[in-house]
Amino acid sequence: MSIIFSVSLFFLSFAPLWISIVFIDAKNIVTGRDTWVEVVSIIIITIHAIVSSLILWNELKLKQRSGEKIYKLVSCSEEKSISAEYLLSYILPLFAFDFTQWDQLVLFLIFYVTLAFLCIKHKYFSINVILEIFRYRFYSCSIENEDHLIIDKKIIARCKLELMNGADICLSSLNNEYSILRSVE
16 A cells, blocks of 8 residues: 555545535635635645545556455455444544634644554555445455465455355455455456
8 A cells, every 4th residue: 555545545534524624614714704724724625635535546446456366255244343433533533623723723733643644654544434435345354365375354345245255356455454356256
């Protein structure tokens, strides 16, 4: 997983926050309480969201990639707790910040940059609302490689993978823990 993809995925994992900030800033502009900070904030968030979305789409779209491997799907189950993990990790802590106060914005940036550093450095891949909107699901799977070794892997797929036990699947690795389903053979 490239650093650019990691940064984009991390930024998009905070999509509800960015939407909230744009709403607050737009409200301040409409009510006449705007400053240049609100305008700059909206521009930066919008540009970063567009660029990050394009990078995410390009990385996840189905296309031939080097490093793809064929495995036999032995068993799998859909991860159901990931949405709760997302809410607890990314959304709830953000209620502690008041983005209309500059000192609170600085505190948020310290929190955000620290979390970004850790997630990007360790290539942490987390579910986010954007992936949910595009109907990606996370699965815990046991797969068999060409040497007939069973490997436990987390797989991201848009199809119902639990219905395909025994099928040969083509996977592309996103990081050490996650792979994305490219095709079913």
